[in-house]
Structure formats: structure tokens, C-alpha cells
Amino acid sequence: MTGTEQHYRQDRQDRQDRQVRLARREFVRAHHPDTGGDPEVFWRGLQAFDRPGPGSCGVRVVAVRSHRPLLAAVLLMWRRYRRHHTAPRVH
Numbered sequence: 770m771t772g773t774e775q776h777y778r779q780d781r782q783d784r785q786d787r788q789v790r791l792a793r794r795e796f797v798r799a800h801h802p803d804t805g806g807d808p809e810v811f812w813r814g815l816q817a818f819d820r821p822g823p824g825s826c827g828v829r830v831v832a833v834r835s836h837r838p839l840l841a842a843v844l845l846m847w848r849r850y851r852r853h854h855t856a857p858r859v860h
Contacts, residue, residue, distance in 0.1 A: 793818045 796814050800806035 789818070 802808045
């Protein structure tokens with residue numbers, strides 16, 4: 770294979786990778802749960818994009834739920850406990 774052929778193959782692969790990245794970005798914009806999309810559809814679509822194969826962008830996405838509601842609940846419980854289980858103040 771000559772240098773020119775290799776250059777054209779690499780250029781074609783770069784264009785395919787760019788198209789896959791653009792398609793993935795459009796999918797994320799359309800189906801992301803933060804913009805009103807269905808989380809299950811979003812998750813399955815990302816899995817389809819992340820499958821190894823020709824044109825895959827090789828990016829692994831891990832979705833996690835926010836821990837903030839849990840932290841807020843624990844903090845509220847702790848405050849209530851401290852309010853009712855502290856020694857009275859003596860002036």
C-alpha cells in the first residue's frame with residue numbers, strides 16, 4: 770500500500786468517525802433525560818453507540834443517579850435528631 774492510499778483510507782476513517790460523533794451528539798441532544806427524554810431510551814441508545822465495531826468512537830459512558838436527595842434526607846434527619854436530643858441550655 771502506498772502512502773497516498775494509506776492517507777486516503779485514514780481520511781475516510783476520520784470522516785466516518787466524525788459522522789458517528791455527530792450522530793451520537795444529536796442523539797444525546799434529542800433524548801437526554803435532563804431535556805425531557807426517556808432515561809431508558811437514552812441508556813439503550815448510548816449502549817448502541819458504544820458497541821465496538823466499525824465506526825465506533827470508543828467512548829464508554831457510565832450513568833449514575835445523583836446522590837443529592839439521599840444527602841439532603843440524611844442531613845434533615847441529623848438536624849431533627851440534634852434538635853430533640855441535646856441537653857437543655859442553662860443561662
